[in-house]
Amino acid sequence: MKDQAAPGDGPGATAPQRLSTRETAERLGVKPETVYAYVSRGQLSSRRAPGGRGSTFDVAEVDALARRTGRRESSAATGDLVFRTGITLIESDRYYFRGVDATELARQYAYEEVAEWLWTGDLRPGIRFTAPAEALTAARRAVDALPAHSGSTDRLRVAVIAAATADPLRFDLSREAVLASARSLIPTLVGALPLASDTSSTGDGLEERADRSGAGLARRLWPKLTARPADEPSVAALDTALALLIDHDLAASTLAARVAASAHAHPYAVVSAGLGVLEGPLHGAASGLAHRMLTEVLERGSAVPVVADHLRTGRRVPGLGHRLYTSEDPRAQTLFALLADVPQAAPALAAARDVVTTTARHAPLHANVDLALAVLSVSSDMAAEAGETVFAVSRTAGWIAHALEEYGERPLRMRPSGQYGGPRPPQPLPTPASEPLR
Template structure:
């Protein structure tokens, strides 16, 4: 039993000072298993191993609790560029398939975009089931509403969904994405890329599958976005893949996240009639200009660069330039997706669906990392502010 003055142990007061919390919070950490306490020899009170305290101090300790730092080998955002496992997403968007990029993200230690032929093959019975599930959604519902319902039903129908091994999870993810695309209303394209199969579900225009393939790759992951955090929290609780995807879809439904392409689409619709008036009206509203600027990128969004370049000299690009010339910010990926939607007459809610389907690749990759990490590591400490007796 250690005694006071033992350099390998700290008193409650010393721990509180080190962690910059109240003594009561120290004991709360003990009750949650974040710290271990021992009785001090010859005196009242507890002592705490210094090593445990230092490990806890390495985390971000705030008034709201302990925020776990998430280490990831997946995505790097640096100097206005996006990388998947060290490879430029900008390059992958025009040289790789979605199968190759998914395999890259889902396979730890794989530094090359290896082939993943057949990865997104649809399950015939699953397609029928998903279509029936989507059919119960009201006629005016968005595509993402249909996706959420179908994911839940397909999960319930998979008796092996609780197998969290990497091989089982990646197989289920590929099958899920392929099945969802095939189940969406619209013609079925055969013998083409994932973007080619998705195209007739979103537009009647002449297909340009390379545009959708690039968009799916560029939107597959973007680090610890809010929907990805939601997916990782679910995976930390050892939720199955379908539940992880459902968690991501729930967060994606927020007006500040997955709805962004739709807001940009509506702004571009106004801007096509009169770019200056649309910008003026937006500035007058006091709200940010949809599709411009970014919290992480400082000077350009590499995803937007690639997608707008694929549109070439389409008139919608001229509209974007006319607006950009009058604002100090830059087009982001939401605006680029909105431009694609206008250029090829996509249905108005297609942007949200494209975002959701692409991000399922990233959520799967983050779930795989989380399944390999200690479980239940995201519980924050709540501070009660209500009435006391």
């Protein structure tokens, strides 16, 4: 929205910033009708816009009213965007799925069971998700065609697109259709990944044997992450990690997924939007940084020189701190407790504790879930990006849960207004460059 100059301001004067009625309503977090109610009560002054259409309001006066009324401008940059949700609550250093302690759910139930609870509010013990043959074949072919250096998130993005093409009814946004797509998409993503022991093969018989045996998603994912044989404590830790990471309120990738759902994108496109954001080093890829740090700590025998190198170069120490928790991330607490029962995890777990203790001399930061994922990946001989893979597969269920909520809201409601800071119009047409670009 263009700013309006006050009447009488000369062309060379700097006019105070004026807001339209719509911009004022958004800044105050109220309806346009309420803005005019503020005017009628003398709490806000208005000025007719040039041409007599609508009113304009002084930005300083609007901000002062916002402070008095407790309203504030929604801003993604400051974390003030607020949406109604019945999925996840984070408070008092705990988090809850539909009002139930998420860490308790993750300890007691498998990933698929927790996902089903999040989607429907019904607990279905023993539920298993199955990949349709056509979708799995399409996803594997697409993934196998990628260059050998492709990362796991590259493969997952391609697998989602391929699975979408195998579902001609993907535009059906009814609740049951979306749930059916979700229950088939998640195991398709896992089945499309290559075996860790052979990155050129997805192991055609593996998924079918797992389906016949009734294996859960964690056991099917394990050989895609490491060539080490599965042991029960490690698979249990992986399953719990998957359940813990399903959702975490409106994280960046979840917001992207909700924006896509607001435009009534189908569930595969919603997941694609989430995956695009997840790959950032400050989100899903953060566990890879923690993995590399723990590996270096183990190689050097102490966290002190490793933490010192991070501080010396101005880098954050990976796996520490979380803006929503004042103490240790409850997801990390839960995973650390499980990993303590895995004998081969002892060195990596000790290295993680060494990092926390060493960094505490400089700043009182606590472990977050990325550090716990790094302990799991390092101790299980997984690649550095394994934590990101776990995160992506797990969070797919959360994105679907938010999509189901968003499909029930007013479409395209997430349309913020930009605050223009460029040259004021009218500006002359640009002059062509004297030298053509080559």
